[in-house]
Amino acid sequence: METRPTKRVGVYHYSGFTHLRGGTLKTIRLLADAGYDVTVSLLPPRDGAPSHIEEQLPPNVTVRRVRLWTRVLPRFRGTSVKLLELMVRHVWHAWRSVFDLYVAIDPPAALPVFLGTRFRRRKVVYLALELFAEMPWVKGRPLWRLVDRYLCPRVDAIVTMDAYRAQHMVQQYKSRPPLTIRNTPPSRNVERTRRLNEILKSRGIDAEKIALCLGNIEPGRNIETLIEAAQAFQQNVALVFMGWCEKDYFEKITVQIANLHLQHRVFIHPSVPPDEVWDFLGSAHVGLLVYRNLSLNYYYSAGASLRLYEYLMAGLPVVAPDFPGFPELVEGEGLGACVDPDDPLAIAEAVNTLVADEAEWNAMRNRAAEAAKDRYNWEIDGGKLLRLCENLMANR
Numbered sequence: 120m121e122t123r124p125t126k127r128v129g130v131y132h133y134s135g136f137t138h139l140r141g142g143t144l145k146t147i148r149l150l151a152d153a154g155y156d157v158t159v160s161l162l163p164p165r166d167g168a169p170s171h172i173e174e175q176l177p178p179n180v181t182v183r184r185v186r187l188w189t190r191v192l193p194r195f196r197g198t199s200v201k202l203l204e205l206m207v208r209h210v211w212h213a214w215r216s217v218f219d220l221y222v223a224i225d226p227p228a229a230l231p232v233f234l235g236t237r238f239r240r241r242k243v244v245y246l247a248l249e250l251f252a253e254m255p256w257v258k259g260r261p262l263w264r265l266v267d268r269y270l271c272p273r274v275d276a277i278v279t280m281d282a283y284r285a286q287h288m289v290q291q292y293k294s295r296p297p298l299t300i301r302n303t304p305p306s307r308n309v310e311r312t313r314r315l316n317e318i319l320k321s322r323g324i325d326a327e328k329i330a331l332c333l334g335n336i337e338p339g340r341n342i343e344t345l346i347e348a349a350q351a352f353q354q355n356v357a358l359v360f361m362g363w364c365e366k367d368y369f370e371k372i373t374v375q376i377a378n379l380h381l382q383h384r385v386f387i388h389p390s391v392p393p394d395e396v397w398d399f400l401g402s403a404h405v406g407l408l409v410y411r412n413l414s415l416n417y418y419y420s421a422g423a424s425l426r427l428y429e430y431l432m433a434g435l436p437v438v439a440p441d442f443p444g445f446p447e448l449v450e451g452e453g454l455g456a457c458v459d460p461d462d463p464l465a466i467a468e469a470v471n472t473l474v475a476d477e478a479e480w481n482a483m484r485n486r487a488a489e490a491a492k493d494r495y496n497w498e499i500d501g502g503k504l505l506r507l508c509e510n511l512m513a514n515r
Contacts, residue, residue, distance in 0.1 A: 125179075126512055127156045129218035131209055133202075133227035135162030138171050141425055142248045142280060142302055143224055149501045150222075150508065151177040158183055160212060162205065185209070198258065202227060210235040219512045220244065225251045226266045233274055242511040245274040247297070248423070250284050253415035255339075267292045276507055281422035283443045287415065298507050300500040301422045306492065307397065309433040315388075315402040319357055324383055326357030328474045331403035331435070333396070334426055336364035336372070336387065339417070340410045344463050346375055349384050351467035356474060358407075361388040361399060397433065404480065405473050406430030406437045409460035421445045432491040434484040438469045454487050 128150050132143060139147065151157045156179050163184040164170050172182055185208050189201045209228060213221060213235025221236055221243045223229035229245040236243055252263035271277060271294030279285045279297045288294040315329050330352070336342055342360065349358040364372075364387065376385050391399065400406075408426055412418050421427070421444025430437050437455035439445040449455045456469040474480060 125154065125156050126219040127158070127217070128220045128222060128508070129213070129216055129232075130157060130159045131213070131221065131223045131228040131232050132159070132161040133205060133225060135164050136170075136172065137164045137168050139175055142246070144175060145305075145497055145501060146222065146224075146246060146504065147176060147180060149497075149505055151180050153505055153509075155179070155219075157181070158216075158218070160185055160209065162187065183212075185212075206231040213241075214238070220508055222246055222508070224248055226263055226270065227251075229270055229274065230266050233270060242275045244508065244511065245270060245277045247277060247279045247284070247288070248302075250287065250414075250416040250419065255413050255416075264291070267294075271295065275511055278504060278507065281419050281444060283419035283421070284423070287419060298503060299422065300503050301428065301495060302425045303428040303491075303495050303497050303500050304425065304432055306496040306498055307432065309397050309401050309488075311434075312398050312401040314398045315359060318388070319359070319386060322386060324357055324386055326384075327355040328353070328357070328404040329402065330356060330358050330405040330407055330438075330470050330474075331400070332358070332360050332362075332407040332409075333400070333429070334362045336360050336362050337368060338411075339413055341460050342368075342372055343375060344461060345407060345409065345466065346372060346379065346381065346385055348463035348466040348470070349381055350379060351464060351471075352384065353471050353474065356384075356404075356470060358385045359388060359403070360386070361390065361396075363390045396429070400429065400433035400435065403433070403435055405455075405470055406433070406435040407466075407470075408437060408439045409458065409466055410440065411460060412440070412442065418442050419444070421448060428491065428495045431487045431495055434488040436473045436480065436483040436487060438466060438473070452486065452490055453483060454490060455483065 130147055147157055147159055158181045160183045163186060185205060187201055187204050189204045209231035213232045221232050221241055223232040223243060224246045225248055233243050251257060252260045252267055271288055271292040277294055277297040279299055280302045282299050285297040285299045288297060319326055332345060345358060376382060410417060437449050439449045439457050440460040441457040446457045449457050458465040458469050
């Protein structure tokens with residue numbers, strides 16, 4: 120019996136990481152676990168930082184580092200020139216390579232890959248992990264909107280991680296209807312623990328209930344508003360931040376905590392390895408997700424918020440922003456409360472309400488875990504993405 124050759128998939132990104140995370144990592148693992156030979160093209164880490172990407176990936180994934188001559192320029196100088204060189208190199212590699220499918224993540228990778236594959240009529244999936252042209256830190260946003268207007272009607276498929284983002288792309292960029300998936304974690308059972316309780320007790324913080332804000336500790340996540348809200352938490356509720364924090368910002372919020380005399384109510388824990396996060400989640404009582412509306416990319420993010428679905432998988436009732444998509448999921452399914460993320464009293468009231476009634480908290484906890492098990496997990500969302508890729512390769 121003739122053995123059919125393994126199909127090959129090229130995944131292109133525009134940045135350089137020491138680790139892969141989120142939708143990028145899950146997509147690469149999804150394709151590799153399905154038996155495809157995957158080649159990932161991205162920049163090397165800066166300043167000789169060690170890369171751990173190869174350790175994260177199966178053996179049938181090859182990591183190709185795109186080394187730029189223009190990277191000798193200072194870090195925040197010549198950004199446009201560096202990006203142009205990266206795009207030229209991606210065009211050249213896409214044109215020379217022979218993959219059965221090309222997956223390009225966000226416009227800086229999608230545009231050169233599309234251009235490089237046109238003459239050979241290869242299939243291209245534009246994986247829009249973000250509304251890139253609406254991200255606050257992106258320079259030249261009007262130009263990137265033009266790029267999306269060019270790409271969205273022409274690529275073979277578009278994948279986005281929020282239904283409202285999909286609507287935006289159709290309305291603004293005349294996009295073909297995107298496949299919408301959610302940025303959910305792989306399924307797992309999360310046991311209740313007392314990990315955080317024990318850490319708090321060792322720090323002299325006596326709290327029965329814990330409101331946890333997981334993720335990078337930075338201004339866009341309304342950290343200072345949450346600290347202000349903690350003043351109105353019930354006496355038995357502690358606020359815990361867990362994640363990476365830049366030194367100057369850490370010092371700023373530490374001063375705020377001291378000025379409000381909240382050292383016995385608010386605790387900042389450093390980030391932990393991904394596999395350990397679940398023990399900490401299993402000891403919390405409320406998950407906090409109240410970032411600011413800095414742009415449309417934040418405003419349309421209910422489907423894209425990995426943190427939201429991690430909270431649900433851990434059985435945590437959630438306090439979320441009242442942005443489109445959140446009320447339907449969080450309040451519509453009885454999984455928590457949605458509030459104005461800039462209103463500390465509204466945040467405090469929501470937290471106090473969620474932990475006030477033990478029976479209702481347990482019921483909400485069970486609903487959250489069941490929702491994650493039945494509807495909000497990567498086995499479901501990744502399955503949709505995999506079927507799309509398989510169909511495109513079958514119809515080359």
